[in-house]
Each structure stands twice: as structure tokens, then as C-alpha cells.
Amino acid sequence: MDRTHRESDLERTVLGPLRKTSMQFWLVIAVLGGLVLMGAVLLGRQWTTGLGVTGLKRPIYWGVYISNFVFFIGISHAGTLISAILRVTQAEWRRPITRIAEAITFFALILGALQLWIDLGRPDRILFLFFFGRFQSPLLWDVTCVTLYLLSSTLYLYLPMIPDLARLRDRMTDAPRWRRRIYTVMAAGWHGSHEQHRRLERGISIMAVLIIPIAVSVHTVVSWIFGMTMQPMWHSTILGPYFVVGAIFSGIAMLFIFMTIVRRAWHLERWIKAKQYDYLGILLLVMSAFWGYFTLSEYLTTGYSSLINEVQVLLAKIQGEYAPWFCAMVFCNLILPFAILIRRKGRTPTGAFIVAVGVAIGMWIERYTIIAPSLTRPALMARFAIYTPTFTEVGLTIASLALFALLFLLFFKLFPAISVWEVEEGQAVAAARQKAEELLRQGQLEPTLPTP
Amino acid sequence: MPRWGMVIDLDKCFACQSCTVACRMENNTPVAGPDQTARGRAILWNEVLPFIEGEYPKVHVQLIPRPCQMCDNPPCIHVCPVKATYKTDEGIILVDYKRCIGCRFCAVACPYQVRYFNWYVPEWPAALKAHLNPDPEVQPRPRGVIEKCTFCIQRLRKAREKAEAEGRPFTATDYVPACVQTCTGHARYFGDLDDPNSLVHQLAHSPRAFRLLEEMGTQPKVYYLKQG
Ligand code: SF4
Ligand code: SF4
Numbered sequence: 001m002d003r004t005h006r007e008s009d010l011e012r013t014v015l016g017p018l019r020k021t022s023m024q025f026w027l028v029i030a031v032l033g034g035l036v037l038m039g040a041v042l043l044g045r046q047w048t049t050g051l052g053v054t055g056l057k058r059p060i061y062w063g064v065y066i067s068n069f070v071f072f073i074g075i076s077h078a079g080t081l082i083s084a085i086l087r088v089t090q091a092e093w094r095r096p097i098t099r100i101a102e103a104i105t106f107f108a109l110i111l112g113a114l115q116l117w118i119d120l121g122r123p124d125r126i127l128f129l130f131f132f133g134r135f136q137s138p139l140l141w142d143v144t145c146v147t148l149y150l151l152s153s154t155l156y157l158y159l160p161m162i163p164d165l166a167r168l169r170d171r172m173t174d175a176p177r178w179r180r181r182i183y184t185v186m187a188a189g190w191h192g193s194h195e196q197h198r199r200l201e202r203g204i205s206i207m208a209v210l211i212i213p214i215a216v217s218v219h220t221v222v223s224w225i226f227g228m229t230m231q232p233m234w235h236s237t238i239l240g241p242y243f244v245v246g247a248i249f250s251g252i253a254m255l256f257i258f259m260t261i262v263r264r265a266w267h268l269e270r271w272i273k274a275k276q277y278d279y280l281g282i283l284l285l286v287m288s289a290f291w292g293y294f295t296l297s298e299y300l301t302t303g304y305s306s307l308i309n310e311v312q313v314l315l316a317k318i319q320g321e322y323a324p325w326f327c328a329m330v331f332c333n334l335i336l337p338f339a340i341l342i343r344r345k346g347r348t349p350t351g352a353f354i355v356a357v358g359v360a361i362g363m364w365i366e367r368y369t370i371i372a373p374s375l376t377r378p379a380l381m382a383r384f385a386i387y388t389p390t391f392t393e394v395g396l397t398i399a400s401l402a403l404f405a406l407l408f409l410l411f412f413k414l415f416p417a418i419s420v421w422e423v424e425e426g427q428a429v430a431a432a433r434q435k436a437e438e439l440l441r442q443g444q445l446e447p448t449l450p451t452p
Numbered sequence: 453m454p455r456w457g458m459v460i461d462l463d464k465c466f467a468c469q470s471c472t473v474a475c476r477m478e479n480n481t482p483v484a485g486p487d488q489t490a491r492g493r494a495i496l497w498n499e500v501l502p503f504i505e506g507e508y509p510k511v512h513v514q515l516i517p518r519p520c521q522m523c524d525n526p527p528c529i530h531v532c533p534v535k536a537t538y539k540t541d542e543g544i545i546l547v548d549y550k551r552c553i554g555c556r557f558c559a560v561a562c563p564y565q566v567r568y569f570n571w572y573v574p575e576w577p578a579a580l581k582a583h584l585n586p587d588p589e590v591q592p593r594p595r596g597v598i599e600k601c602t603f604c605i606q607r608l609r610k611a612r613e614k615a616e617a618e619g620r621p622f623t624a625t626d627y628v629p630a631c632v633q634t635c636t637g638h639a640r641y642f643g644d645l646d647d648p649n650s651l652v653h654q655l656a657h658s659p660r661a662f663r664l665l666e667e668m669g670t671q672p673k674v675y676y677l678k679q680g
Contacts, residue, residue, distance in 0.1 A: 120555055122553045125551075
């Protein structure tokens with residue numbers, strides 16, 4: 001590239017945060033790091049004394065950790081699925097937010113896998129899953145699909161980053177050596193030739209199509225670790241699609257949250273605009289409606305029957321000890337989104353952020369109220385059991401969220417949060433279209449139908 | 453090959469809990485203490501469960517002694533991701549403590565809540581520790597794995613060894629689990645379900661016989677004889 005290159009506005013804003021770091025940023029990192037450290041201590045204690053430090057017991061063998069697992073795998077749908085669907089349908093407005101979405105996927109998957117590990121009674125034997133894995137077990141379906149999803153979404157995050165990495169390699173000449181090395185190696189000799197572009201676009205489109213079924217499969221099999229057992233209110237065919245819908249729903253919420261944070265902190269207001277909030281807000285509403293529909297189908301079908309074991313669990317949720325959770329869930333997932341996002345005026349960054357935090361909490365509660373109540377009231381039980389999570393479980397949940405945010409922020413300190421080349425491409429496309437329309441209007445261009 | 457099964461006559465059981473205690477001594481299940489027991493952490497391979505039916509003044513307590521049901525179609529085995537739980541040729545479901553990764557999927561899948569988890573390193577008060585069963589097959593399980601009733605599988609091995617030492621063929625009546633041997637009310641029967649002449653076979657076909665949660669299709673090999 002030529003040395004006299006003048007940085008565009010876009011480049012300057014996007015690369016700015018990579019060059020300078022404010023005190024506030026380090027402060028946030030320190031706080032998050034502290035929380036992660038607390039989690040490490042708690043986990044160390046759990047590993048040395050045993051899972052007795054949790055609130056788990058017979059018959060509630062799964063609790064907060066498994067809820068976290070489902071939650072993190074759920075939000076991993078933010079990225080890949082949303083960005084892939086938008087890419088495949090060629091939605092132009094996706095361009096500034098795909099990178100953030102894809103990064104959420106990548107880190108959420110890592111955190112999700114970590115939750116499973118935290119939950120194991122014998123974490124030292126985790127590799128047994130690979131050595132002795134039995135494909136008849138739904139848990140192995142999870143391991144397989146999550147691994148596949150992690151690999152493909154890593155690729156899907158990396159591929160569209162290559163041109164930007166090359167740009168970093170060429171522009172960030174004053175960065176420390178190790179960073180320049182990373183950029184150089186990861187840019188993989190990109191110099192922007194026509195041929196390279198063609199191949200890259202090809203790779204990205206193949207991945208975008210491929211990743212959609214993988215993403216759907218991941219959340220379906222996650223639901224099947226419950227659906228394949230005969231526990232009341234788990235053994236239901238609705239669970240697969242219900243989880244997929246919930247996953248996309250919570251994924252969009254997570255995208256909103258991180259998009260808004262990055263937008264504020266990295267000063268990207270000029271690129272992530274009202275349009276993104278507007279469209280994504282509508283998408284969130286649609287998912288909220290879907291979620292409500294599935295919830296209603298599930299609860300009404302159960303409640304209308306007189307299958308005592310099932311009804312018992314349902315009652316625990318709507319009028320028993322889980323009723324407060326249930327109400328909070330309905331409020332966060334249904335009432336809040338519709339109250340705020342239904343009007344265009346509500347689909348602002350602030351409005352979307354509030355709703356998104358609500359939905360994220362609501363969807364965590366949804367996971368929890370699917371997992372815990374069924375286990376407190378199994379079919380053959382002399383007495384109902386009560387599950388109260390302990391400090392260790394709550395602490396590890398907070399630490400996991402902190403680790404998630406930490407990885408995310410550090411990643412975007414190293415790599416641009418917006419896909420610069422894709423936005424530029426979008427600008428070029430828009431400019432060309434405008435010019436063509438102009439010419440057309442002046443009659444200097446013959447409108448021709450494209451030849452098949 | 454025998455297909456081991458058990459029949460429990462609810463008319464004869466008077467809930468003395470001898471079976472529960474015998475099982476603990478035979479199989480070295482740890483002592484959880486009152487505190488942990490209240491928190492649902494006790495490990496009792498065999499339990500006598502009180503099911504309270506009806507409401508005052510018409511209350512009926514149905515007491516059901518519950519070992520592992522030794523399902524012929526065991527959901528616990530279907531879900532294990534690492535083949536740590538398996539069925540022997542003679543139909544007994546066992547756990548490989550060296551293989552189990554402690555995911556507790558089997559415990560969630562078992563409709564009878566028969567599977568117990570080692571929340572901590574197992575412990576005994578000193579007095580009890582001196583009386584642990586020395587059989588290597590029932591040595592205390594490590595922390596973080598699942599364990600459950602095995603129909604006292606170590607007794608089967610011993611019975612076979614004994615028959616061999618005495619130079620006679622092994623018969624199904626040589627082997628009984630500790631709970632059956634100890635049962636004060638003679639409510640428990642044990643033997644080969646496939647042998648039409650065995651007592652368990654005949655009792656299992658009695659009109660009083662039923663199995664727990666039969667509708668789930670797990671096909672337990674533990675039968676109960678109805679009360680009344
Ligand atoms: S009772 Fe439970 S543990 Fe025993 S075989 Fe049946 S499913 Fe497995
Ligand atoms: S807890 Fe152990 S035996 Fe049970 S499913 Fe997991 S690995 Fe298998």
C-alpha cells in the first residue's frame with residue numbers, strides 16, 4: 001500500500017481505541033479481573049472440597065451451572081446466527097455490527113463449555129468425553145456440536161477479519177512488536193488483490209450458509225439433554241425449537257448490550273446508528289413474540305391435562321416457590337420488550353439497552369425455571385426437595401459473566417470492533433448505486449435488464 | 453444365564469429399616485451426618501420411602517423399600533456419556549468409579565432417584581471406620597462420582613468362588629444381597645427371574661405383583677406385591 005495513505009474518518013475512529021487506552025478502561029479491566037480472580041478462588045475451593053459446596057443435592061442434581069451452560073450457549077447465537085442470516089439475505093445494515101456479534105459467539109461458546117466443566121464432579125476426567133465418548137448420550141451430542149460450532153465460528157470470526165488485519169499490519173507501525181507480529185501472522189499475506197478478495201468472499205459465503213444449520217443443531221441438542229429424559233415437563237418435543245427461539249432471543253439482547261457498550265466506549269456513534277437499533281429492535285420484538293407463543297403452547301398443553309406429575313411441576317412454577325421467578329421471566333421477556341420497543345421512539349440505544357438487560361436476565365431465569373422445578377418434583381418422590389443455590393454458585397456465575405466481558409473488551413483492544421473493509425465496501429456500493437441512479441435520471445444510461 | 457431379580461412383599465414389610473442398615477454395612481456407604489442429611493446429601497443405596505396418600509382423617513402411608521430397580525431398559529445407561537455405567541450379562545447395573553466423570557446425567561435420568569453422588573470425600577466416625585467391609589469391591593468410592601445399589605455384586609462373586617471351592621455347581625440360591633438376607637419380616641425374595649421354578653419368578657407373576665412407574669417402560673427387575 002502507498003505510504004501517503006490518508007486515513008479515512010472511519011479508519012481513524014475505529015483504530016483510535018487500539019492506539020490509545022484510557023484510565024477508565026484499565027479500571028474496568030481491573031474490576032472485571034478482580035471478579036474473575038474471586039471466581040478462580042471459589043472454583044479452587046470447589047475442586048478441593050467437592051461439589052458439596054454448591055446447593056445441589058438429591059434429586060436436584062443440576063442447578064445454576066447447567067442453567068449457565070444453557071444461557072451462554074444461548075447467547076452464542078447472537079453472533080453467528082444473526083450475522084450469518086443477515087449476510088445471506090444481504091442486509092446492508094448488518095455491516096457495522098457483524099464483528100461484535102461474531103465475537104460474542106466465540107467467547108460465549110468458550111464460557112459455555114467452561115460451565116460444563118465447572119459442573120463436573122471429576123473435572124480431572126474431562127478428556128474421558130473424547131477418549132470414551134458414547135454417541136448414544138445426548139451429552140456427547142452437546143460436546144460434538146459445541147466443538148463443531150466453536151471451530152466453525154472461530155473461522156467465521158477470523159475470515160472477515162483478514163483484510164482488517166492486513167490494514168492493522170500496515171497502519172499500526174508504532175504498536176509494540178508483539179502486536180505487530182500478531183497482525184502480520186494473522187493477516188496471512190493479504191494484500192487486497194482481486195483474486196484474494198474473490199476467494200475471501202467465497203469462503204465467507206460458504207461459512208455463512210454452513211453455520212446456520214450448525215447453530216440450530218447446537219441449541220437443539222442442548223435442549224435434548226433435558227428432553228431425552230423422562231422428567232416431568234422436560235420430556236416434550238417443544239423443547240428443541242423452544243430453546244432455539246430462546247437462544248436467538250437472548251442472543252440479540254446480548255448483541256444490543258455489547259453493541260451499546262462498545263459504541264459508547266469506542267465512540268462509534270457515527271457508524272452504529274439509529275438504523276441498527278431500529279431494525280434489530282424489531283427483530284428482538286419478533287423473537288419475543290415467538291418466545292411468548294412457545295411458552296404459552298408449552299404451559300397450556302401441560303396445564304390442560306391432568307397428568308399429575310406434569311401439573312405438579314407447572315403449579316410449582318405458577319403458584320409455588322418458583323412463582324416469583326416465573327413472573328419476573330414473563331415481565332422481562334414479554335412485557336418489557338413490548339412496552340418499550342413497540343414504538344419507534346423506544347428503539348433508541350438507551351431503550352434497547354434497558355430491554356436487552358431485561359431480556360438477558362429474563363432468559364437466564366427461563367433456563368433456571370426449566371431446569372430446577374422439574375428436578376424438585378420427580379415422578380417418584382416421597383417428599384419435595386428445595387434447592388437454594390449457594391454463594392459459590394452465585395459467585396461463579398458472576399465471575400463467568402465478568403470473564404466473558406473481560407475477554408470481549410480485551411479482544412476489541414487488539415482488533416477493530418467494526419469491520420472496516422466491509423463498511424467501506426458498503427459505502428462504495430451505496431455511492432455507486434447513487435451515481436447510477438443519477439445517470440439514469442439524466443438519461444445518460446440505458447436501463448437494461450440483466451441477461452440471465 | 454440367570455437374570456437376577458427381587459420381589460418385595462409390602463404386606464410383610466413393617467418398615468424396620470434393617471435392610472437400609474444392612475446395606476450400609478455391606479457396601480460401605482459413607483455417613484453424611486444430620487446436617488448434610490437434612491440437605492439431601494445422605495447416601496442410602498436402599499431406602500424405605502413413606503408415600504403419604506389422602507388427607508386427614510383418611511390418611512394412608514404406603515411404605516416402599518426401594519433398592520435400585522435394575523431396569524432391563526435402564527434410562528441411566530442410555531444417557532451416560534462415557535460408558536461409566538453399564539449392565540452385566542446377568543442384568544445387574546453397575547457403575548465404574550474409575551470411569552465416571554461425575555456429570556450426574558444418569559442421576560437426572562433415573563426416574564427412581566436411585567443414584568447417589570459423592571459430594572465430599574466419604575467419611576465415617578472412628579468407631580464405624582473400624583468395621584468397614586474389607587472387600588476390595590466395595591472399598592469407599594472417591595469424591596465426585598456416582599454410586600448406587602449393586603444387588604451386592606461382591607456377594608455374587610463370593611458365592612461363585614465358594615461353590616467352586618466346594619467343588620459343586622453354583623446355583624441361584626447361593627447368592628442373596630444383604631438386604632434380603634437381613635429382612636426381619638421376610639418380605640424380600642431374590643433369585644433368577646428366568647427360572648420358571650424359582651420363587652421370584654412365581655411371585656413376579658402373581659396377581660398382586662406390580663412394578664414402580666411401570667408405564668415408563670423401564671422394565672424394572674424389582675417387583676412389589678401389593679398391600680392388602
Ligand atoms: S432404577 Fe435407576 S439406576 Fe437403577 S437401573 Fe433403573 S434407571 Fe438405572
Ligand atoms: S455421573 Fe458418571 S455414571 Fe452417571 S452419566 Fe455421568 S459419567 Fe456416567
